[in-house]
Amino acid sequence: MHVSDARPSAVIILAAGEGTRMRSALPKVMHPIGGRSLIGHAIAAARATGTDHLTVVVRHERDRVAEHITAIDAACTIADQDEVKGTGRATECGLDALPADLSGTVLVTMGDVPLLQGETLVALAEDHASSGSAVTVITSVLPDAKSYGRIVRAADGSVERIVEFKDATDAQREIREINSGIYAFDAELLRTALTQVTTENASGEKYLTDVVGLAREAGRRVSAMPVDDLWQTEGANDRVQLADLGAELNRRTCERWMREGVTIVDPATTWIDVDVTIGRDTTIRPSTQLLGATTIGERAVVGPEVTLTDTEVGDDARIRRTEAEHAVVGAEASVGPFSYLRAGTVVGRGGKVGGFVETKNATIGEGAKVPHLTYCGDAQIGDGANIGAGTIFANYDGVAKHRTTIGRHSFVGSNSVLVAPVDIADGAYVAAGSAVTEDVAPGQMAVARGRQSNHDGWVATRRAGTPTDAAAQAAGTTTQED
Numbered sequence: 313m314h315v316s317d318a319r320p321s322a323v324i325i326l327a328a329g330e331g332t333r334m335r336s337a338l339p340k341v342m343h344p345i346g347g348r349s350l351i352g353h354a355i356a357a358a359r360a361t362g363t364d365h366l367t368v369v370v371r372h373e374r375d376r377v378a379e380h381i382t383a384i385d386a387a388c389t390i391a392d393q394d395e396v397k398g399t400g401r402a403t404e405c406g407l408d409a410l411p412a413d414l415s416g417t418v419l420v421t422m423g424d425v426p427l428l429q430g431e432t433l434v435a436l437a438e439d440h441a442s443s444g445s446a447v448t449v450i451t452s453v454l455p456d457a458k459s460y461g462r463i464v465r466a467a468d469g470s471v472e473r474i475v476e477f478k479d480a481t482d483a484q485r486e487i488r489e490i491n492s493g494i495y496a497f498d499a500e501l502l503r504t505a506l507t508q509v510t511t512e513n514a515s516g517e518k519y520l521t522d523v524v525g526l527a528r529e530a531g532r533r534v535s536a537m538p539v540d541d542l543w544q545t546e547g548a549n550d551r552v553q554l555a556d557l558g559a560e561l562n563r564r565t566c567e568r569w570m571r572e573g574v575t576i577v578d579p580a581t582t583w584i585d586v587d588v589t590i591g592r593d594t595t596i597r598p599s600t601q602l603l604g605a606t607t608i609g610e611r612a613v614v615g616p617e618v619t620l621t622d623t624e625v626g627d628d629a630r631i632r633r634t635e636a637e638h639a640v641v642g643a644e645a646s647v648g649p650f651s652y653l654r655a656g657t658v659v660g661r662g663g664k665v666g667g668f669v670e671t672k673n674a675t676i677g678e679g680a681k682v683p684h685l686t687y688c689g690d691a692q693i694g695d696g697a698n699i700g701a702g703t704i705f706a707n708y709d710g711v712a713k714h715r716t717t718i719g720r721h722s723f724v725g726s727n728s729v730l731v732a733p734v735d736i737a738d739g740a741y742v743a744a745g746s747a748v749t750e751d752v753a754p755g756q757m758a759v760a761r762g763r764q765s766n767h768d769g770w771v772a773t774r775r776a777g778t779p780t781d782a783a784a785q786a787a788g789t790t791t792q793e794d
């Protein structure tokens with residue numbers, strides 16, 4: 313069967329709940345794992361079905377959650393749940409936001425089940441379409457079914473109803489097959505059944521699960537689609553579960569990249585966000601975090617102890633013990649150890665940023681080197697230039713930031729201060745220890761420091777009798793002070 317045959321007409325994501333167990337000012341569905349919020353994961357899975365209508369039902373922190381959803385996926389419809397509680401009511405509110413004559417399959421899923429895969433939703437829609445059922449529910453069999461809703465099957469093995477833990481008899485509580493809360497429904501059946509669902513239960517809520525029993529009473533067929541991968545239906549209700557799910561997601565992401573040809577020396581200490589991409593034969597060394605939209609080329613070596621956020625790394629580059637954000641590291645470039653690349657840093661092909669160097673808004677040309685102990689902000693450094701140890705790009709005058717440019721193959725001596733705005737041309741030199749405030753022309757050598765003067769006999773006069781004086785005398789000192 314082609315995916316398009318079973319494509320759901322709509323997907324409704326339930327995300328109106330408060331998530332009190334997170335004990336957080338941040339709405340539960342906005343907590344991130346793997347560089348994406350819980351609701352972001354749910355939206356990504358829903359989008360994989362190719363549905364035309366995606367609706368998220370919200371209520372708690374409505375505006376904040378709605379804004380977050382729209383930022384992720386502007387085509388997503390936001391549906392507001394009213395004061396009637398329960399998953400059934402939430403689904404009804406979701407349906408109300410969809411075209412009134414919508415037919416076909418409607419998938420319902422939840423905003424806090426981040427490891428659910430798009431393929432699983434696609435399989436659910438296909439299973440549902442091919443069985444001709446009115447309802448298909450994803451179930452799993454758990455060693456400890458906790459407070460999940462229980463799947464009650466008839467003698468012939470068909471699904472008869474779902475009973476919530478609070479409403480279950482002792483015998484029903486023994487059932488280990490549970491309701492994941494993820495379903496496929498026939499749109500008309502769902503719409504009709506929800507009008508019949510009441511709030512007469514232990515929670516006083518309108519349960520979506522009651523639609524299953526109502527479908528059976530209407531003589532319609534209900535199926536279960538068991539999933540073996542239990543992580544996919546696991547919800548994040550508190551921060552302990554959030555961490556467990558985050559670790560499992562990361563384990564899966566690392567495994568995926570290793571299968572794609574990336575060496576990950578220590579997956580246990582490597583954290584890779586879901587949107588990161590890594591080229592073949594790249595090696596990720598221990599304690600490395602690749603975050604956000606970071607991309608890494610082929611044959612690069614990254615780590616140990618590197619954190620890259622939204623950073624692009626070229627082929628064959630080498631990065632050690634470095635923090636970088638919104639930076640670009642060119643092919644064959646070398647960064648670290650102990651470098652800090654801030655936003656707007658671009659290191660050209662074969663360039664070098666070395667130990668204890670901080671860069672910001674700085675373009676470092678091809679093969680150019682900033683090897684040691686430098687602050688380099690708001691700068692343009694030409695190809696092949698060399699910046700001596702301890703150079704400071706003084707870019708801030710207390711009011712505004714200014715730029716420094718350094719030309720191709722120019723050389724800045726150690727411990728210089730380049731007071732921006734200043735322009736050092738192609739092929740120019742700056743003497744070590746200079747405080748440069750004037751532009752330097754091509755071919756010039758700038759010296760901007762006090763000239764050295766040596767004072768004869770100073771130690772003998774001012775430090776007589778000290779070990780320094782004795783050492784000077786033994787070495788043949790000058791005795792007469794200038």
Ligand code: UD1
Nearest residue numbers: 326327328329397398399402422423460461491492493519
């Ligand atoms: C629900 C199911 C239960 C299932 C479990 C799986 C019902 C009645 N029970 O229970 O059978 O085993 O999920 O995790 O459906 N929500 C709303 N509006 C509401 C209530 C909930 O949008 O008024 C959303 C929540 O934000 C959440 C989802 O629905 O994303 C599930 O709600 P929750 O209260 O956690 O349901 P459970 O009690 O876990």
Ligand code: CA
Nearest residue numbers: 424493547549
């Ligand atoms: Ca839940």
